[in-house]
Amino acid sequence: MLNKSLFKRPKNTLEGYERPSKSVSPHVPDEMYLSCPGCKAMLPSDELAEKLYVCPRCGRHLRIGARQRIALLVDRDSFREMDAEMASRNIIDFPGYTKKLANTVLDSQEKEAVITGEAMLGGRPVALFVMEPNFMIGSMGTVVGEKITRLFEYATQKSLPVIGFTVSGGARMQEGILSLMQMAKTSGAVKRHSDAGNLYIVVLTDPTTGGVTASFGMEGDIQIAEPGALIGFAGPRVIEQTIRQKLPAGFQRAEFLLEKGFLDAVVPRRYHRKYLSRLLALHERGDA
Amino acid sequence: MEAIERVRAARAKGRPTAVDFIRNVTEEFMEMHGDRRFGDDRAVVAGISRLAGRPVTVIGLERGSDTKERVMRNFGCAHPEGYRKALRLMKQAEKFHRPVLCFVDTSGAYCGLEAEERGEAQAIAENLMEMMTLKTPIISVFIGEGGSGGALGLAVADQVWMLENAVYSVVSPEGCASILWKDSSRTKEAAQFLKMTAEDLLELGVVERVFPETEETYQQLKEELAAAFEQSMQLPVEVLLENRYQRFRRMGVPE
Numbered sequence: 001m002l003n004k005s006l007f008k009r010p011k012n013t014l015e016g017y018e019r020p021s022k023s024v025s026p027h028v029p030d031e032m033y034l035s036c037p038g039c040k041a042m043l044p045s046d047e048l049a050e051k052l053y054v055c056p057r058c059g060r061h062l063r064i065g066a067r068q069r070i071a072l073l074v075d076r077d078s079f080r081e082m083d084a085e086m087a088s089r090n091i092i093d094f095p096g097y098t099k100k101l102a103n104t105v106l107d108s109q110e111k112e113a114v115i116t117g118e119a120m121l122g123g124r125p126v127a128l129f130v131m132e133p134n135f136m137i138g139s140m141g142t143v144v145g146e147k148i149t150r151l152f153e154y155a156t157q158k159s160l161p162v163i164g165f166t167v168s169g170g171a172r173m174q175e176g177i178l179s180l181m182q183m184a185k186t187s188g189a190v191k192r193h194s195d196a197g198n199l200y201i202v203v204l205t206d207p208t209t210g211g212v213t214a215s216f217g218m219e220g221d222i223q224i225a226e227p228g229a230l231i232g233f234a235g236p237r238v239i240e241q242t243i244r245q246k247l248p249a250g251f252q253r254a255e256f257l258l259e260k261g262f263l264d265a266v267v268p269r270r271y272h273r274k275y276l277s278r279l280l281a282l283h284e285r286g287d288a
Numbered sequence: 289m290e291a292i293e294r295v296r297a298a299r300a301k302g303r304p305t306a307v308d309f310i311r312n313v314t315e316e317f318m319e320m321h322g323d324r325r326f327g328d329d330r331a332v333v334a335g336i337s338r339l340a341g342r343p344v345t346v347i348g349l350e351r352g353s354d355t356k357e358r359v360m361r362n363f364g365c366a367h368p369e370g371y372r373k374a375l376r377l378m379k380q381a382e383k384f385h386r387p388v389l390c391f392v393d394t395s396g397a398y399c400g401l402e403a404e405e406r407g408e409a410q411a412i413a414e415n416l417m418e419m420m421t422l423k424t425p426i427i428s429v430f431i432g433e434g435g436s437g438g439a440l441g442l443a444v445a446d447q448v449w450m451l452e453n454a455v456y457s458v459v460s461p462e463g464c465a466s467i468l469w470k471d472s473s474r475t476k477e478a479a480q481f482l483k484m485t486a487e488d489l490l491e492l493g494v495v496e497r498v499f500p501e502t503e504e505t506y507q508q509l510k511e512e513l514a515a516a517f518e519q520s521m522q523l524p525v526e527v528l529l530e531n532r533y534q535r536f537r538r539m540g541v542p543e
Contacts, residue, residue, distance in 0.1 A: 086542055092483050092492075142540030149537070171436070171458050173468060176483045177494050180436060180458040181539040184444050187416035188533050195421065211458075213409035214397075214437045219417055233409035233437070234399035242399045252404060262407050 145182025170210020
């Protein structure tokens with residue numbers, strides 16, 4: 001059968017064509033079956049939840065919301081959120097942004113694209129940030145920058161390690177230059193935390209691109225990623241337009257970055273808790 | 289003047305480029321090449337100069353002035369080795385206690401296959417971190433286009449100055465119009481809303497000074513830079529670094 005959409009431009013998830021993980025969002029538990037975006041297999045949603053939203057057929061790591069991820073990762077009931085009420089405003093009066101924010105808050109049930117706080121992991125305290133794919137694909141505006149900066153400043157003061165899960169399409173255009181400045185602001189806070197001898201582990205998840213990769217996303221002492229995660233500076237479509245060539249399969253994926261020397265390891269989701277706990281233990285200070 | 293006209297002026301053919309500023313604002317420039325890891329990126333011109341007698345490290349994003357040179361300079365779009373060359377020379381400046389002067393003029397870091405393979409994002413991220421605590425004064429002057437992370441990679445500075453027709457933005461107005469509105473004809477609006485002109489940025493507190501473009505610009509820059517470095521070289525290093533941290537720390541703090 002002739003497929004009419006065969007010659008259409010490929011849809012690019014970074015630019016908001018595909019609503020990410022809407023169908024696997026923990027907020028819609030009434031759906032019994034979900035289709036894996038990798039292999040299209042129909043999967044019972046309770047089985048998928050049990051597998052931490054990793055497809056049992058093809059191993060695809062589905063995007064999961066920040067709160068879901070925190071619940072799967074840290075010691076039970078140990079998470080204490082910080083700056084939970086901090087919300088974005090339309091600081092440079094960008095047209096349509098106020099409405100966009102209101103809709104996103106409604107859709108995602110979150111106030112911003114990152115959740116920060118303190119938790120216990122394997123019995124050890126850690127400062128944690130987890131970016132939210134359902135909030136403008138984790139785009140970084142001033143509130144994201146401020147929350148992450150505060151978290152690092154807090155962790156520096158308390159000599160706590162930081163673990164951060166990134167997901168982001170980059171800096172938030174609607175906040176103009178001030179969103180770009182968050183790259184410098186967060187990098188400054190990461191540097192002070194690092195210079196004070198504290199550990200920072202980054203877990204890059206699908207997709208992490210743009211201003212987040214070019215700042216706190218690549219500034220960890222230890223850099224790991226989920227299998228198959230897209231990680232880069234420019235998005236694939238921008239690169240294809242620049243060089244006027246198709247990109248090879250697997251380009252900018254976690255396994256590719258590992259091969260090129262930009263990651264310490266690619267770690268499947270089911271091992272995160274164990275892997276991160278072991279690293280925390282290895283970095284425990286005698287005087288703590 | 290409308291924002292889009294500033295964008296056009298910033299990109300105009302015949303506009304002086306980084307090399308012109310290095311030549312006219314500083315003296316005795318000696319160019320230094322290579323990042324010692326991969327290669328030499330010709331989109332970044334760097335070396336040692338004198339500024340009103342004082343040795344300084346100068347780094348410029350150079351877009352080239354004719355077609356042949358533009359191709360050779362990759363139109364001022366640096367690869368990771370360009371940012372790494374810049375950082376290498378900044379570390380050297382720190383070692384020898386000389387200030388760092390950056391001239392920024394780029395549409396952005398290069399979005400290509402090899403740039404990604406060699407870690408464009410990681411190179412920029414490292415510059416942001418290291419510049420924040422570089423123990424010597426840094427001033428960045430935007431002389432043309434300041435495109436996003438590729439510009440910021442040379443602009444974590446104690447002060448950022450701009451020429452009156454320079455622009456600085458998180459995204460190009462073309463990119464913004466096509467990504468947000470899927471309509472490239474709305475570039476003019478995007479330029480206005482992004483608040484990317486020197487005037488807007490001064491008001492937002494993102495830059496400290498704006499310089500008119502006249503025949504005296506080079507001379508004026510030279511005198512003002514010399515005075516600013518004279519002052520910042522006197523500061524205790526802790527004060528210098530605390531000021532630099534706070535300069536960025538206060539940007540975009542919610543009320």
